[in-house]
């Protein structure tokens with residue numbers, strides 16, 4: 001049996017609109033998700049035991065069965081009990097490069113990589129849609145992470161409509177090390193504040209989804225117009241996160257004022273991203289931002305936008 005090393009990339013939300021409440025307690029969303037080439041490295045080694053073991057040295061990442069990557073492995077064992085009994089367990093090692101609890105789907109992409117990797121090790125031959133369906137049982141962002149690229153994500157986030165890939169752009173990611181935002185808190189706060197604006201029927205959800213699919217951002221992506229893409233990015237969760245986390249609001253303002261194509265918070269934050277036309281532009285903006293915002297724990301990453309999802313190396 002082979003060992004595999006996989007690269008699991010982060011995501012940003014180019015568009016996130018909260019459309020309404022769902023019977024399952026989650027929110028109905030219309031999003032445009034985008035893969036970014038900032039990757040965690042996941043190594044999977046068959047261990048000959050009847051258990052999964054997880055190794056990760058990051059202080060904020062759990063090493064037990066609550067880790068999303070471990071949960072992904074357990075899900076596979078439950079789905080394929082006989083194959084698990086034959087092939088045995090796996091040691092999962094995670095080298096973390098994606099900031100944790102940052103709105104970049106770090107845990108979700110690790111889980112997606114484990115699904116893809118176990119499919120290979122156990123020679124299951126699962127299709128992409130089968131892997132996406134399994135992934136949806138682990139979280140709302142996980143199905144997207146299996147595939148990656150540029151995708152309209154609706155429902156809870158798990159219904160995927162890939163669109164023309166967005167390539168040639170770069171992104172700055174900026175995050176204060178000491179700040180993290182709880183995703184449930186962000187959605188609950190949004191519900192408390194904006195529930196009266198929610199659409200309520202599946203027909204209304206469908207109509208809104210169609211509008212976004214043919215709307216300004218998706219057209220700008222299809223026509224490869226970077227300035228328009230930057231203009232039409234949007235995130236409803238900013239309305240609750242930015243007033244509460246003033247450092248994030250300030251960071252967003254400073255980065256936005258320094259140029260780039262557009263600046264926005266990713267997901268439930270607190271990472272702020274700026275789309276840039278080139279690596280050089282991104283480097284200049286980061287240099288200037290560092291001069292304005294003198295904070296030892298403010299970190300920047302520069303990475304290309306990519307259409308490559310999980311990679312097996």
Ligand SMILES: C[C@](O)(CO)[C@H](O)COP(=O)(O)OP(=O)(O)OC[C@H]1O[C@@H](n2ccc(N)nc2=O)[C@H](O)[C@@H]1O
Pocket residue numbers: 013016025026027028029031103105108138139140141142155156157183184185187188267268
């Ligand atoms: C903010 C985003 O990252 C944007 O891509 C996602 O919507 C969140 O995705 P995720 O972290 O995979 O979220 P999950 O682990 O499925 O859910 C975490 C919590 O977020 C809230 N949640 C999430 C997704 C959704 N469509 N509606 C919600 O209300 C729920 O309170 C849920 O308990």
Ligand SMILES: Nc1ncnc2c1ncn2[C@@H]1O[C@H](COP(=O)(O)OP(=O)(O)OP(=O)(O)O)[C@@H](O)[C@H]1O
Pocket residue numbers: 060061062066067068069094099100101102103104105106107108110111141183267268269
């Ligand atoms: N493999 C993992 N990598 C990172 N965090 C994990 C992992 N497994 C569990 N966690 C826990 O999940 C929480 C959220 O971390 P994660 O990095 O996935 O957040 P996020 O980027 O905000 O996710 P999303 O954008 O999907 O909402 C953290 O508090 C962390 O302890």
